[in-house]
Amino acid sequence: MTQSLHLLHVDAFTPQGWVRDACISIAAGKITDIFPYKNGMPMPEGKCLERKGWIASPGWIELQINGAFGVDFAEEPQRMWEIAARLPEFGFTAFLPTIVTSPPAVFQQAIEVWKGGPPTGWQGAIPLGLHFEGPFLNPKKKGAHNPQLLQPPNPNLVADWDAANGVRLVTLAPELPGAYELAQTLRERGIVLSIGHSYATYEEALTAFEQGFRYVTHLYNAMTPLEYRAPGLVGAVLTHPEITVSLIADGIHVHPAMLKLAYQTRSPDHVVLVTDAMSALGMPPGRYPLGGKQEVFVDGHSARLADGTLAGSLLKPADALRNMMTFCDAPMEKILPCLTSTPAAVLGLSNKGTLQVGADADLTLLDPEGNLAMTLVGGEIVYEA
Structure with missing residues (x-):
């Protein structure tokens, strides 16, 4: 039987x-207790790690x-578990491998x-x-997706797409x-x-929310922007705080002021920070693959x-966290949900x-x-800096 583990003198972010x-x-892979650990208290039985001041x-x-690490999930889906084994090096404990526009196979x-x-x-x-x-x-908002592989909505192509088969999130253009x-x-x-890569008008976006x-x-x-006479998809989202949004907080994809605006229009439990990282994550500059048989240049x-x-x-x-804290002038506890409880809620997970x-x-x-200092999954240390 695996002995219990105790992390001592840490600052724990709880609900x-x-x-x-x-x-x-x-x-046994579960959290069994969280309590203030004062000096002089006896050591708990099991393995104890003192990490004073750690978050x-x-x-x-x-x-x-x-x-990541030179592998694109759409180009080499068979290597999914291999890359998953290394993602704790970035602090990830769970994730959705993302398959961009590709052939049906x-x-x-x-x-x-x-x-x-x-x-x-x-x-x-x-x-x-x-x-x-x-x-x-x-196609008008294809971004980096291969336009030759885009398809109109077709029920025959999604015969095996369901949660039981692992399909948890689908991005499509509702218009x-x-x-x-x-x-x-x-x-x-x-x-x-999820709405994405969309040319939806404000009105079409509202209909999508209703649907x-x-x-x-x-x-x-990759969506219709905010204009004062045509609010577009962005305007619809900003004025409907009940819609959960994902943001790429690298300061390149979106101006910091616009990230702050999105954050200010809704509570942290409706904001998800994503990396949208591609195969060059964790690799040096060079040329790397992207799904749809495309080549990406990384500097x-x-x-x-x-x-x-x-x-x-x-x-x-970790950089997305720091960036959002800076861009939004917000303390860590106001941004951490965007990496933790909010993405879990999107997927309906109460245990993560x-x-x-x-x-x-x-x-x-x-x-x-x-x-980043350490990552644990199911109570096991899977990465330590």
């Missing part, structure tokens, strides 16, 4: 706020990542790889399912003919619907197609994204300077 100088007790956050959950292969499960003895960030970003996107019928089918199968779209993929990017700051179009990011979640008794013991720990 009730900070528990300073805390002990977090873990057993204990719920494990970080990523809803949009295209790849690629989406099917991703489903089979996810359903096949991890190899024996595997440890890493848990793939909670899949995010299919495409192929039902508007396309047949999109609402397809969306209803996906929603009935337990899939979260069950409650999430928006990388707000501002160490951004990832772009040959024509200069942004093609994912190189953003790390939170530090409380009975929750999964997934933790991301930062040192007193705010640098």
